[in-house]
Amino acid sequence: MNEACFYVGRNGQAVALADVPDLEPAAFFEAIVAAVQEGRRLACLCADAQLRLFAVLADDGAGTLALARARLREPRYASITPRCPQAHLFEREMAEQFGIVPEGHPWLKPVRFQTLGVSGSPVEPGVMAFYRVEGEAVHEVAVGPVHAGVIEPGHFRFQCLGEEVLHLEISLGYQHRGLEQALVGGPHPLSLKFAETMAGDTSIGHGWAYCQALEALAGIDVAPRLQRVRGVALELERMANHTGDLGALAGDVGFLPTSSFCGRIRGDWLNLTAEACGSRLGRDWLKPGGLRYDLEPERARALRQRTAAVWADTRDAIELLWGAASVLNRFEAAGAVDPVQAREIGLVGVPARACGIRMDVRRDHPYGPYADHPVAVARAQNGNVHARAWVRWKELAESCRFLEEALAHLEAMPPAEEPARDLRLAPESLCVSMTEGWRGEVLHLVLTDGSGRFSRYKVVDPSFHNWFGLALALRGEQVSDFPLCNKSFNLSYCGFDL
Amino acid sequence: MIHILLSRWRQGHRTLPYPKTLPALPERLRGMPSLQGGACPAGCEACQKACPVEAIHPSPEGPRMDLGHCLFCGRCQETCPEGVIRFTRDHRLAVRDREHLQVFPGRELQLAAALEGELKRLLGRSLKLRVVSAGGCNGCEVDVNVLGTLAWDLGRFGIQYVASPRHADGILLCGPVTANMELAVRKTYEAVPGPKVVIAVGACAISGGPFRYQQEQRGGVGSLLPVDLHIPGCPPHPLTILDGLLRLLGRLEEEGRL
Missing domain, CATH: 3.30.460.80 (NADH:ubiquinone oxidoreductase Nqo5 subunit)
Incomplete structure (x- = not known):
């Protein structure tokens, strides 16, 4: 370079x-x-x-x-x-x-069908030139934006030969609510809320990236104890979502015990977050400069005990997967992404690690507590549904270890008085703030103007990198395996659409 | 097989006994705010200034709050010098009319009344809902979804999420309705056979929520469709959503519970 x-x-x-x-x-x-x-x-x-x-x-x-x-x-x-x-x-x-x-861009199509884009002319979501495979027996399957189930909206076009998918094209933008533009001129009272609602299931991942950017631009350090609590928040978010995903994967191959147990246990993890801050998604737990809600020793102790109990349930429910031949058979046969292609298109997070790529913001670009309290990076090699499930399983165990250590530490360490922080941002400056959300790398690029206000706020949710990976995973698969492959990525629509 | 049975035995029966008894709610849960009258210092605007979505305004009789806008972030409570605003752990927040979400000291929340007449007869014991996600953050969907799990077991109340609007008695909508989702929301609604209900879950679906100032959205489902039930929150606790659904069906009244 x-x-x-x-x-x-x-x-x-x-x-x-x-x-x-x-x-x-x-x-x-x-x-x-x-x-x-x-x-x-x-x-x-x-x-x-x-x-x-x-x-x-x-x-x-x-x-x-x-x-x-x-x-x-x-x-x-x-x-x-x-x-x-x-x-x-x-x-x-x-x-x-x-x-x-x-x-000369080979694939210049709308990304989000922004109604307030540069052209100013109205755009119709989902109306674009979709890639088509021609041939007598080739047919097209169109799904969405409204899907069966409690799922966000998106449009999928499959080009199929019989049951085999030749190509899947994904067209999003239905959740576009103009968040990057809304942040310009900030920080203002809603800015943190915008960060938390980039993808509601990643409230901590995005909220932390926002807080970290502000802290860097204001030149303030956050006490290690508070950073540890943020780590607890982020890992609890990972526990809830990975548990939910593994349960949903089990459901998609018709393995009901794990599916039923995990549906409930995911709620138990969310309840632990609520115990800490009042919100199951961790809303308003963090704030620039520190925390809105601290974990006092007594609360940390209670949380640690409940973490151990919920982890026992989680482990019991998920271990069933690895002993069920019918599950392994389906997981291993579906949704493989070629590791070379994964690097080429820049996959991040769980799907990248499932292709053997050693990548985790917590380890590679450590922030908060992760430099002093590192986590091991889980990896698998095959890039298929099983690999993505296995990476989640390994990450659950590692996050749980982090939680137990952190909570034990917080139990022994009462909160100190935090000084009020001056959050005036440096003018004409740039900060790139990344966290490892449960899906993968969350990146906020923040630029300030001459008076220290945001002049550009760019957000890259891990889903932005990874949706194309799902399209690749579907090639050569059966249409009927789409739910399983989709769930193994479980990408965010709103995080992509912003 | 033996492992599955052992797990089944270990995991046990975990469906919540609600509505017979109330499940434990987190100590820090921010539910129904309690507003004290006659205690605001003259000219104090602290709560109004603290609120990121203009949900609260001072008035001579005390703060007036629009729960349809409220994100339950608790900043007003933090900044109030007199302790006039206090978020309680009361999970019951659902109302029928949008206007009922305006609360102030001396005006209690008028909790949702049950459907009446033909709708009650048709839907009271079996309500099939098509959930539409229309431009929010997927947070409300998390807590709508969780009601379908074993812990809450929505099915035991005769309520079920269905895949097709043709099979539905109404739509449950989350999100502020983005411009890009407007047509899809209208079409989904039209595809539901009548008579039908519309349920708005979360601040976004009621008022646009944190996105209310964005031109890319429509300020909630009420701008498009008649809404039968408003469930505030950002996102609402699953118990708040379930309470609202059961009230709409008259299931809490008739059983004289909670």
């Missing part, structure tokens, strides 16, 4: 914008392509209304984030997607948000 093209920083570090090299657009894109070819990962590529461009290239081995920027003179440039598939959705997003045309 050409070091002169980048500012090399770390997760949750504020940097003066002037320190980030301002490149010529052509050099900017060449630097991205070269860095990705050398093994860096394109964690974020975004633009703003002034046609400024920003790129974040993660080196997960070295724990660094390389930042570059540029400014276009006119809203067009030569697309890098043909040489760098990781850029494919980012380029489409910049085109939709700011009318910046990536010339």
Whole structure:
């Protein structure tokens, strides 16, 4: 990587914008392509209304984030997607948000059907040129936006030959509520709420990323004890969602014991979060500078006891899966993603680790308590439904270990008086704040203007990277295996749609 | 097989005894706010300023609160210098009319009355709902979904989520109704055979919630369809949702419970 093209920083570090090299657009894109070819990962590529461009290239081995920027003179440039598939959705997003045309993009379609996009003309969600396979026996299956079940809306088009899926195209945007734009001009009283509702099931993951960005830009440190409590919050969120996912996977292969048990146990995990902060999703638990609700020793003790009990139930319910031949048979035969393709398209989180990619923000770009209290990264090799289930199972055990240690520590450590914090943000600065949500890497890129207000707030939910992975997993599968494959990813629609 | 049976024995029977008894609620749960009258210092606007969604306004008789907007974040309680606002653990929040969500000292929440006449006869013992997620954060869906699990076992009340609107007696909607979901919501509603009910779950579905200032959404389902039941919260506790559904069906009144 050409070091002169980048500012090399770390997760949750504020940097003066002037320190980030301002490149010529052509050099900017060449630097991205070269860095990705050398093994860096394109964690974020975004633009703003002034046609400024920003790129974040993660080196997960070295724990660094390389930042570059540029400014276009006119809203067009030569697309890098043909040489760098990781850029494919980012380029489409910049085109939709700011009318910046990536010339030569092979797949330039709407991302979210933004009604208030640059064109100003009304758009109809789901109306676009879908990829079609032609042939006498080929047929098309269209599903959504309203699905059977309590699920978020999205549209799926399958190109099928008999039962075999040749291609799946996923068209989202139904949940688009304009959150990135709403954050511009902040922080204001609703900003934290916007972060928590990027994806409600990742309230802590996104809320923490928001808090961490503000803390970095305001130049304040958060006491290690409070960071430990945040770790408890994040791992409880992971426990609830992984438990729910494994139960739902069991349900999708008709294995009812685990499905029934886990449905209930997921609620038990959510109740532990509610015990700590009053909300089952952890709403308002965190705040910039610290916590709204602390875990006093007595509460930590009660929580630790309940954690042990709920973990016993969880383990008992999930271990049944690995002894059931019918379950393993179905899990192992479905939804394989090729590890080479997984790297090429930039998968993150559980689906990436299920392809053997060693990647976890908690380990690679440690934040909060994770530098001093590391967690092991769970991995599997086959990239199929079983691998994704297995990674979740391993992560449950590891998160539980973290919880027990952290809660035991908090039991012995009463809260200290926290000084009031001045949250004035540094002007003309940039911060990339990442957390490892239960789905994977949550990234917030925050840029301030001359008066320290947000001039751009970019959010990359792990689902943004991973929806294309689901499409790849479906190739060559049967239509009837879609629910199982879909559940094994369990991606967020609202986190993608923002 | 023996392992499954052993697990079944270990996990036991865990369906909550509600509505015979109330399940334990978390100590920090923020449920129905209690508002004290006549205690506000003249000119104090602390609560109003603290509220991120303009759900609360001072008035001579005390704070007036719109639970349809409230996110139950508790910031008003934190900033009130006189302790006038206090979130209680009372989970019961569902009402029939949007207007009933306006509360102030001396005005109790008018909890949802049961359906009447033909609707009560048709739906009182069997309510099939098509759940529509329309632009929220998927938080309300989490707690709507959980009612279907063994712990809550919605089916024992004759309530069931169904896959097709054709099989439904009404829709249960979460989210503020984004512009991109408006057509889908209308079509889903139209596909439900009448007579039918509409249930709005969460601040978004009632008023747009935290997204109420966004042009990309419609400010809740009430802007499109007549709403029969409003269940406030961000998100509401599952017990709040269940309480609302059972009240609508007259199941709590007739059994004289809770």
